[in-house]
Amino acid sequence: MTLPIGRQGVPGDVGGHIIGHQFLGEDSGAYNVVPMNGRPDPSSGASNLNQGPYLSLEREIATWVSLGMEVEVDVQLDWRAPNRPDHLRFEFTVDDPTTSRIVVRRFGDFDNAPGQDFAPLTSSNMQLRIEESRTR
Amino acid sequence: MTDENALAARLCQLIIKSSNYEGTGWEGISVICDVYKSGSTNVTGYYFTSDPGADRPWQVQTPDSSREFLDLLRALNAAMLERTGARWKSCLVQIVRDGMSFAIDFEYDRDDRWDPMPGTPARKGFPMTINPLVSGVADGAKDR
Numbered sequence: 001m002t003l004p005i006g007r008q009g010v011p012g013d014v015g016g017h018i019i020g021h022q023f024l025g026e027d028s029g030a031y032n033v034v035p036m037n038g039r040p041d042p043s044s045g046a047s048n049l050n051q052g053p054y055l056s057l058e059r060e061i062a063t064w065v066s067l068g069m070e071v072e073v074d075v076q077l078d079w080r081a082p083n084r085p086d087h088l089r090f091e092f093t094v095d096d097p098t099t100s101r102i103v104v105r106r107f108g109d110f111d112n113a114p115g116q117d118f119a120p121l122t123s124s125n126m127q128l129r130i131e132e133s134r135t136r
Numbered sequence: 137m138t139d140e141n142a143l144a145a146r147l148c149q150l151i152i153k154s155s156n157y158e159g160t161g162w163e164g165i166s167v168i169c170d171v172y173k174s175g176s177t178n179v180t181g182y183y184f185t186s187d188p189g190a191d192r193p194w195q196v197q198t199p200d201s202s203r204e205f206l207d208l209l210r211a212l213n214a215a216m217l218e219r220t221g222a223r224w225k226s227c228l229v230q231i232v233r234d235g236m237s238f239a240i241d242f243e244y245d246r247d248d249r250w251d252p253m254p255g256t257p258a259r260k261g262f263p264m265t266i267n268p269l270v271s272g273v274a275d276g277a278k279d280r
Contacts, residue, residue: 046174053176078203091201101191107201108170108178117172119247128254136192 002033009035009084016050018075018088020058023065034077035084037113046115053110053118054088060120061092067126069103070095086112096133103133140219143212147205148231148238154199161185164268167199167229168250171213177206180251184267194263216242226250230268239273 002015016036021028037049047053064071073092077085091107104126110116121129151157151167162183170178181198199205209227217223224242228250231238243249250266252258264270 074201076201076203087203089201089203089206102196104180105196105198106178106180107198107206108176109203109206110176111174115174117174117176119170119178125254128259132254132259133196 005030005033006035006038012037012039012048013084014038014050016054018077019073020062022058022062035112039114041114044115048114049110049112049116052114053116056118056120057090060126063121063123063126064094064104067123067130068097069130070097084112088112096130099134101133103129140212140215143208143215144238144240147208147212147229147240150202150205150208151199151229151231152236156197156200157183160195160197161187161190163187163233165199165229165231166263166266166268168226168266169209169229170226171209171224173223175210177209179205179209182263182266184263184269186269194267228266230266230271230273232268232273237273239268 002017005015006013013035015033016038017024017028018032018034019028024032036054038051040046040048061071061073071092071094073090076089078087078089080086087109089107089109092105093102094104095101096103104121108118110118151165157165160183163186164184165181166184167179167181179198179201181196182194183197184194186193212227213224222244224244225247226243226249228241228243229238230240252262
């Protein structure tokens, strides 16, 4: 399903899951896939969006979940052309079910292009943040 | 009012009006905003209270996410780059409800100034180190 959707975009696009298929399953439906940059910047070699920062974002969310946290994710797409979002805005909130406190909340955005940035937290960093959030 | 001041003022207005802070009893807010060279952004934040009955004096909370908010950050970053020739990496926006004073501090070099690694000495009690109710804020943006 992802291949034909990727072809609806521009050269170098792949069909990218808005919410990672590890959360919803491979069969999450066409509505969850959009043409997303999948080719590094040819001049600088900067990573592509799909396998670079967007994947890092998904992996961070997956790690929070694996640590027992509840994560609410929202992705907003801006469309300049009908078939391809040109901009993706993410927001996620990590709640600790033990304390009902928010551990982390962050939002930001990417252009649907190579060379974007996302600074993921490491697993140990996340564990320390959970401990920190449990202190007064 | 310069463009930069207008952008900063609008940023603070969006923070204060955020539904995420409604009903929290906030007295101070600190928002940490990163703008990468690519234009990608990342925003985190806290609110603060001096209410002795509160769970603790700080809680994690961001302003409402919006495209306008993130575009304002990029516009402020670009305007300051044009004027000074230097691009800031992060900024700390601090607001105190009493008197509605605000300040913005800009970081040009360090990636972790307002996000030190948990478990390190720099992190110990970190949220309180950016509590505007403790440190106070001067009106307006603090530029280098």
